[in-house]
Amino acid sequence: MSTNNPIRVVSPSEVVINNKVYIRVTSHLVLSAHLNAANNLFGGLLVQWADECAGIYVMEILKTHHVVTKKISEVLFNEPAKLGDVLEFLCCVKSVGKTSITVECVTRAKQIDTEDRLRTILNCDLVFVKIDKFGRSTHHNFVLEES
Ligand SMILES: CC(C)(COP(=O)(O)OP(=O)(O)OC[C@H]1O[C@@H](n2cnc3c(N)ncnc32)[C@H](O)[C@@H]1OP(=O)(O)O)[C@@H](O)C(=O)NCCC(=O)NCCS
Known part of the structure; x- marks a missing residue:
């Protein structure tokens, strides 16, 4: 096997925007029932959908579903997102x-068959709190790794 062209394996769920690494957590297809x-x-x-996405992300990090959106x-x-757009969160x-x-959540939309451009349609920050069995805030013991 040739070693001249090493293959760099990048996680397909990682997306880099402005030097920041995001994880693609969920996707949705916009159907007519979703329109105003x-x-x-x-x-x-x-x-x-953004709340759900960020919630899943935090649950994965903390390995518990005992978290609430604060x-x-x-x-x-x-x-705007339009009928047929594929959204990535x-x-x-x-x-x-x-x-x-x-957590920072960014949503991008793409009209699969007519354009290549990903449109950023939503930005927001969400605060999640870990709770104990009585619904009170409790330490999560998660530490952010230095990058
Ligand atoms: C989450 C909840 C238990 C926290 O109660 P609380 O009395 O605010 O608890 P604390 O004072 O211990 O604060 C908990 C954390 O929230 C943070 N927090 C509190 N108020 C905040 C605010 N206005 N903005 C951002 N963070 C806030 C605190 O800084 C703390 O974080 P830290 O420990 O990392 O510093 C309570 O507010 C609650 O049950 N809210 C309803 C949650 C809910 O139903 N969400 C919707 C569905 S998931």
């Missing part, structure tokens, strides 16, 4: 506290 009266994706549903920051809807850890983790 202006024929755009309903914003509330998009926020729900805060969703200002939500920027940069561009990307997350990265922004900061880590004792009981909380703040």
